Amino acid sequence: MIASSVFGSSNIFQTSSRDAATSAAPSNVPTFKEQGYDIVDQVWRGIAVRADTPKDVVAAIQAAVDKVESSQKWLDFQKQEKQENINLAEPAFTKLAKGELEGQTKFLKSIGMIK
Numbered sequence: 001m002i003a004s005s006v007f008g009s010s011n012i013f014q015t016s017s018r019d020a021a022t023s024a025a026p027s028n029v030p031t032f033k034e035q036g037y038d039i040v041d042q043v044w045r046g047i048a049v050r051a052d053t054p055k056d057v058v059a060a061i062q063a064a065v066d067k068v069e070s071s072q073k074w075l076d077f078q079k080q081e082k083q084e085n086i087n088l089a090e091p092a093f094t095k096l097a098k099g100e101l102e103g104q105t106k107f108l109k110s111i112g113m114i115k
Helices: 002-006 055-070 072-080 090-110
Strands: 010-019 042-050
Touching: 042 055, 042 090, 055 072
Parallel strands: none
Antiparallel strands: 010 042
16 A cells, blocks of 8 residues: 555555654664664554545545544553554655655665565
């Protein structure tokens, strides 16, 4: 889904992120950079729809995501899991996903995992 978003065939909504470099992860767990890898990675969740999805449907989905993310149950879950809440609407999340795809591709090429 992300690759298709990068090339314009879907809309993506970000719903959660965890940045290992800045999260409350245990300090005895080294980051990629501390292990010698020039990469910062994060875990996020998203919802993807086709690029031709009507704008009112996209807005309704974003409103539902916003509602979930503001609920106490979700906030408690994120705190328990040491996750950050960076609710991004489609344009900002698509930019994030594209940047991560480019960075991960560069990294995987640099260690010989892909050509």
